[in-house]
Amino acid sequence: MLTIATGNKAVASAAREAQPDVVAAYPITPQTEIVEQIANYVTDGSMRSQYIPVESEHSAMAACIGASVTGARTFTATSSHGLLYMHEMLHWAAASRLPIVMANVNRALGPGWNTWAEHSDAFSQRDTGWLQVYVATVQEAYDATLMAFRIAEHHDVLLPVMVNLDGFSLSHITQSLKTVKLGDFIPPIDLPHRIDTTHPVGYGPMTGPDQYFKFRWDIERSMRDAVKVIADVESDFASRFGRQYGQTEEYRCEDADVVLISMGTLGKEAEMAIDILRDEGIRAGGMRLRWFRPFPKLDLAGREVVVIDRDYSFGFGGVLAHAIRSTCRTDLYSVIAGLGGQEVTYDDIAEFVRSRKIGTEFWFGVTPDV
Amino acid sequence: MRERLALSTPGEGAAGKTGSWRVFRPVVDKERCNTCGLCGMYCPDGVISEDLTIDLEFCKGCGVCANECPKKAITMEREER
Amino acid sequence: MFEIRIHSRGGQGGVTAAKLLAQAAFNDHKYATAAPFYGAERRGAPVVSFVRISDEPIKVYSQIRSPDLVVVLDSSVMDVIDVLNGIKPDGTVLINSAHAVTMDGHTTHHVDLTGIALSLGLVVAGSPILNTPVLGALAKLGIVSQESARKAIRGTFTDERNVKAAEQAYAEVTV
């Protein structure tokens, strides 16, 4: 069905379609609309999930963990400080190999209080063992949420998935949305290690130095296996519903001399910038990174690279820039822009590319010699 | 199935043969024992069976049984190792 | 791409007006996005929201800086905000006012949305509803079709007075 929706409503609508058994969530700006919408769905009977109105995000994730380990399909949503408050439980969920799906509405961290878009909240959870995908349109928020369940629950993965959408600039904007009838796209959940009181086991007991590392390695192995699972699920999604996604979304990249890499809504705005640059005779291409964990293998050989980070690792640099610098063994021009919802237009992005100085870092809006 | 996470299977000896922890061992005077079963009821580790024999492989030697026995039928005697 | 900037005060329905307009444009088989700009404001503070309508998919997420049309739901915001900021040279203005207003050489349409809402009793918590009647005025200006506007309103509100208000605004707006 073709309709219009905000990013938040698209996520809630996808969650309803996936029919989780349990949703445990706590409201936080700008994610609140997701929780409200799910509460509405549950109340009007269109969603048959059990909704647990927990008293904190730490408890939201703990409740999801408790539900998930019984073999139930489980969903939650959060943002910013809520995500950070969950941090301990994010590790717990992943290491318990629980396929929980969570929408995270990317938002800056305080102080000062700032409810606008930034990726630092999710990037600071990058080592928790969660798969992370970043979306750029209302449609993609919907599609990625649906696919997240199938990817997470796949037996070669069995890790939780975080679907990230930019606060306000995607969560609150209204765009068209094609909803789908899932059919058998997501098979029934089958958690191999779900609690069975007729075959009792102890979950996550004391595990000594002679054993512990094996389980860590298996998380990494599953992250690596997830690359293929993601590709398979995305291609099956394309064949059923006609929309193809990948680890990255490329725009006029084939013959590009300079590739601009970014994430989230800035990646869409960047396409406008690429068109402007092309009109000026600069052979630029855009690459929007969708999957951050597992991190994709990018081929950037022989190209100049400009990276926009909507985040920062203090005392170090842009997190995305660093990831690309190290995995692609390439130097690049690192732009820090859009922090806390800082307005970044396609004109600004085009100028980042024009004035690139490979090997340096540029903070947008701050004097360049800082 | 791959070993994805630490799942422990129930079994005896999860903490080893805890009988080796003992300094004193309970010794039952069958003459005095009236089989009231309080020793078994109070044994924290449940190593005293229904017929009131003490599993010395696992008994940690805490002495609760001796302390609670109304007939003073259990004495704690030094382990000789 | 046609870009519309809506100025209002918190609680007046500017954000909902943007959504309704996007829905109506969508009903016309156009691409549309509605984006509220959420500041730290509270009720009564000036609020701005953006609508983009296009025949092509819309990739822009940043704020509208050079609108084709500026809609002013509350003329008092003009005391604190330059609503014409960045407007295209041939850009036009739609203003909620009982009287004609001249705006620095830009074609300006006016309609008494407040009067329409009050006459129909469309008042919620003491505030006249402006977001549904404004859709009628926008339809008259050719931004969306009248039928699509009606459909968008009916898809969101059950009170038929909203449709009536839009029809009245359609009839009364100056062109």
Next chain:
Amino acid sequence: MSELPKEEYLKKCTSACAGCSSTLCLRYVLKAAGPDTVLVVPACCTSVLQGIYPTTAMNVPVYNVAFAAAAACASGMSTAFSATGKKTNVIAYAGDGGTVDIGIQALSGALERGTNFLYICYDNEAYGNTGMQRSGATPIGARTTTTPGGKLETKKDIDRIVAAHEPPYMATACSAYPQDLYKKVKKALSIQGPKFIHILAPCPPGWRYPTEKTVELGKLAVRTGVWMLYEREAGKLTINGISKAAMKKPLPLEEYLSAQGRFKGISVEAIREMQLTLERNQRRLRNEEEGLC
């Protein structure tokens, strides 16, 4: 004793300290709950005493969870079981630190939401697993590794905090009375909604008394009135007989204190404060039972 099931759900043997009263409690909790039970265990002695992977002494599923998360995790579990029509008992089994301190928010939330589960706090009045640091449940005057001069504050009254949530069933128990504990767990599990049982569980290394005195210490706590045994079912309070008797003819508090190394050198003021606290507590309970408040 004949009414108690013979089944043991703790395999020989846990790595609990010799004379551990919380293990004794767990034996009876599980006897009462039976095999269709899941334990949710936050960081506490019980996380360790199950044994080391790959073998566990626990013959029911145990989900080990982070320190602050037991009640919330149990919430999710209980909700999921009921969503799939399962009647499995969900029991959070947590120490005093995980209950009165770091886990109190999750506990309060789960109680308020009416979660169908049983929360058991086994209270050894300190962070036992990490070597006896003070907790909110440590009594005044007790020496712990973080109160080397004796704790200055009185024990946090978690029972009144829980009671304010008006759960359909709550009770206190003590490891020295395992049959009483068994009955209370049985009753709790027969009731729908959130249930809370607070067990005083003496700890030989933490309280510094010889291991064989574990049951004796528990009895002393009850007979001196330091620990009151009662149940509150559907808002109606019943003080158990043994505590009623103790209120009439209590053993002197000093008998309880002098049996433990942790109270060595306790000040007269601290003893007086403890005495006043227990009298206040008894008065309050008696008044409630008699319908005077």
